[in-house]
Amino acid sequence: MTKIILVDDHKVFLQGMEALLSRSEDFEVIATFTDGLELMRYLAEGNLPDVLLLDIEMKAISGVEVAENVLKQYPSIKVIMLSTYFSEDFVQHLMESGISGYLLKSTGFPDLKAAINKVAEGSFAFSPDVMDIIVKGFGSKVKTKSASHDDSNPLTEREIELIRLIGDELTMKEIAEKLYLSEHTVKTHRKNIMTKMDVKNTAGMIKKAFILGLIE
Amino acid sequence: MTKIILVDDHKVFLQGMEALLSRSEDFEVIATFTDGLELMRYLAEGNLPDVLLLDIEMKAISGVEVAENVLKQYPSIKVIMLSTYFSEDFVQHLMESGISGYLLKSTGFPDLKAAINKVAEGSFAFSPDVMDIIVKGFGSKVKTKSASHDDSNPLTEREIELIRLIGDELTMKEIAEKLYLSEHTVKTHRKNIMTKMDVKNTAGMIKKAFILGLIE
DNA sequence: CAATTAATACCACAAAAGTGGTACTCAGTT
DNA sequence: AACTGAGTACCACTTTTGTGGTATTAATTG
Numbered sequence: 001m002t003k004i005i006l007v008d009d010h011k012v013f014l015q016g017m018e019a020l021l022s023r024s025e026d027f028e029v030i031a032t033f034t035d036g037l038e039l040m041r042y043l044a045e046g047n048l049p050d051v052l053l054l055d056i057e058m059k060a061i062s063g064v065e066v067a068e069n070v071l072k073q074y075p076s077i078k079v080i081m082l083s084t085y086f087s088e089d090f091v092q093h094l095m096e097s098g099i100s101g102y103l104l105k106s107t108g109f110p111d112l113k114a115a116i117n118k119v120a121e122g123s124f125a126f127s128p129d130v131m132d133i134i135v136k137g138f139g140s141k142v143k144t145k146s147a148s149h150d151d152s153n154p155l156t157e158r159e160i161e162l163i164r165l166i167g168d169e170l171t172m173k174e175i176a177e178k179l180y181l182s183e184h185t186v187k188t189h190r191k192n193i194m195t196k197m198d199v200k201n202t203a204g205m206i207k208k209a210f211i212l213g214l215i216e
Numbered sequence: 217m218t219k220i221i222l223v224d225d226h227k228v229f230l231q232g233m234e235a236l237l238s239r240s241e242d243f244e245v246i247a248t249f250t251d252g253l254e255l256m257r258y259l260a261e262g263n264l265p266d267v268l269l270l271d272i273e274m275k276a277i278s279g280v281e282v283a284e285n286v287l288k289q290y291p292s293i294k295v296i297m298l299s300t301y302f303s304e305d306f307v308q309h310l311m312e313s314g315i316s317g318y319l320l321k322s323t324g325f326p327d328l329k330a331a332i333n334k335v336a337e338g339s340f341a342f343s344p345d346v347m348d349i350i351v352k353g354f355g356s357k358v359k360t361k362s363a364s365h366d367d368s369n370p371l372t373e374r375e376i377e378l379i380r381l382i383g384d385e386l387t388m389k390e391i392a393e394k395l396y397l398s399e400h401t402v403k404t405h406r407k408n409i410m411t412k413m414d415v416k417n418t419a420g421m422i423k424k425a426f427i428l429g430l431i432e
Numbered sequence: 433c434a435a436t437t438a439a440t441a442c443c444a445c446a447a448a449a450g451t452g453g454t455a456c457t458c459a460g461t462t
Numbered sequence: 463a464a465c466t467g468a469g470t471a472c473c474a475c476t477t478t479t480g481t482g483g484t485a486t487t488a489a490t491t492g
Contacts, residue, residue: 010321011323012233012328015325020232105226106250188472189469204384216426216427407482417480418480
């Protein structure tokens with residue numbers, strides 16, 4: 001019997017998943033949460049699942065942060081990320097943090113069940129598309145370590161704040177006014193953000209921020 | 217017994233919803249689809265549901281287009297849109313097309329069931345947050361019809377193509393080269409896109425495109 | 433056939449974004 | 463006490479976006 005916790009900010013999804021998983025004898029959904037903070041509180045009370053299914057796109061705290069915290073504090077918990085999209089560097093970063101799986105939501109339920117079982121047994125489970133990326137990624141990593149960008153990615157809180165304001169269509173000048181900062185400062189932040197995110201322009205930044213669940 | 221069709225490109229979500237709905241005597245899920253084209257084909261064969269639950273964010277064809285086609289061709293079908301986000305003008309536009317409901321995925325299953333029932337009876341169902349927007353929106357619509365932007369929104373295929381390329385971080389020049397167009401043309405397209413989408417800059421455009429399921 | 437829409441192309445100017453630096457301060461860490 | 467990371471600030475320069483027009487063509491639709 002595999003004990004599972006589900007986290008996703010879409011309640012219907014959560015309930016649907018619970019219904020599906022509960023039909024199987026192998027799984028027990030011990031709790032569901034719509035945000036990472038509640039989850040952390042629950043874990044702190046000593047309620048530890050075998051597998052944690054974690055949606056990546058969450059508003060309050062991004063799924064990535066939650067995953068990292070959980071893995072650091074409770075290394076015995078197997079974490080499977082669920083996402084609509086995939087992003088190469090992103091998956092790599094998460095793998096270094098120790099996730100056991102990364103599945104796309106376009107995956108069917110049978111595959112999901114199989115994935116949970118594999119992970120519960122200590123193995124790994126990644127969507128085929130994701131596997132491609134991983135394999136390719138690791139190949140290029142060995143060859144061109146230097147060409148690889150800053151993979152100690154973490155955007156600071158301030159930077160994420162900036163990203164959101166940029167997403168709200170504010171210009172650097174407007175952001176500077178709003179935050180009582182110099183326009184120079186804001187431009188520096190944006191510059192750093194783009195370097196960290198490895199994007200070329202605003203379009204890429206906003207798109208990636210969306211994929212990473214940083215905005216909306 | 218309400219006949220339901222579900223459309224969402226996340227298979228797990230689809231299967232979860234089906235499981236949940238099937239537990240109730242009131243509902244019968246007659247089919248599920250991961251894209252709009254298959255749905256249209258199925259409807260064309262004469263398989264008509266009472267209620268169509270339609271995810272808005274879909275890659276191939278956006279949920280909005282699907283909704284409009286369905287409503288035009290099969291006015292008897294009640295359409296409920298499911299979305300992660302809401303956007304004022306967007307909801308208004310859809311309402312003019314005749315949708316019966318617009319729910320956020322953060323809605324719980326009980327509310328969803330209630331919504332389906334209401335809609336099946338010929339009523340409407342909108343998430344509370346969405347209601348706020350509608351009420352506010354209609355207020356301002358009466359007052360400042362002129363201030364309201366172009367609500368005959370439809371982006372052309374070419375425009376959507378451009379949006380995707382912009383999202384891929386290409387500049388106007390690069391897009392022009394790629395598409396064998398003059399840079400002027402590309403700029404004109406972008407200008408029109410921004411007017412239609414009612415956004416101020418690239419950041420807004422990409423964000424909205426994401427929300428509308430136009431990219432990724 | 434007239435009207436509309438999509439796609440194309442051009443112009444000129446203003447406003448931002450993007451590039452590539454340096455550098456200071458404050459907290460927290462080693 | 464030295465180091466690091468986050469946040470702040472500045473400079474100079476180039477490129478791209480964004481604004482606000484006009485206009486032609488082909489295709490579609492009323």
